[in-house]
Amino acid sequence: MTKLRGGYRKGEIEEQVLLTKIDECLQVLNDDYKVERMHALREVRISIVSxxxxxxxxxxxxxxxxxxxxxxxxxxxxxxxxxxxxxxxxxxx
Incomplete structure (x- = not known):
């Protein structure tokens, strides 16, 4: 398999890395999400599934x-x- 940026192989990524990236992007793109993350959405979880x-x-x-x-x-x-x-x-x- 080909190595990608960050030391991961194609098709492999750590859930926490993905969660952080998605959460950060959503907060930048959606002000409502950002407000909810600060107040109502204390914990965000992710599971990579087939x-x-x-x-x-x-x-x-x-x-x-x-x-x-x-x-x-x-x-x-x-x-x-x-x-x-x-x-x-x-x-x-």
Whole structure:
């Protein structure tokens, strides 16, 4: 595999590094997010998962196919369903 900047190989990155970069970018791009990060969103977590998990969950929801996308925001039962799906597929959440 080809080494990339930061000493990582293609397809490999530490979750904390990714979390920090995403969090910093969102705070620069979105003032509302920045305010929420200072007050309401005390802890932000990230888990790197295989894209196949997203497709598998959509299929389990009856949303298979090119016209269906993973929701940007999961609330209520959907977030619980997603987390249970991850756990049942061996992902620590």
């Amino acid at each position: 894209p196949s998990l997203f497709y598998g969950w959509l299929k389990a929801q009856g949303k298979e196919g090119g016209q269906n996308r993973f929701p940007r925001v999961l609330k209520g039962d959907k977030i619980q369903n997603w987390l249970e799906f991850l756990r049942s597929n061996g992902t620590e959440v």
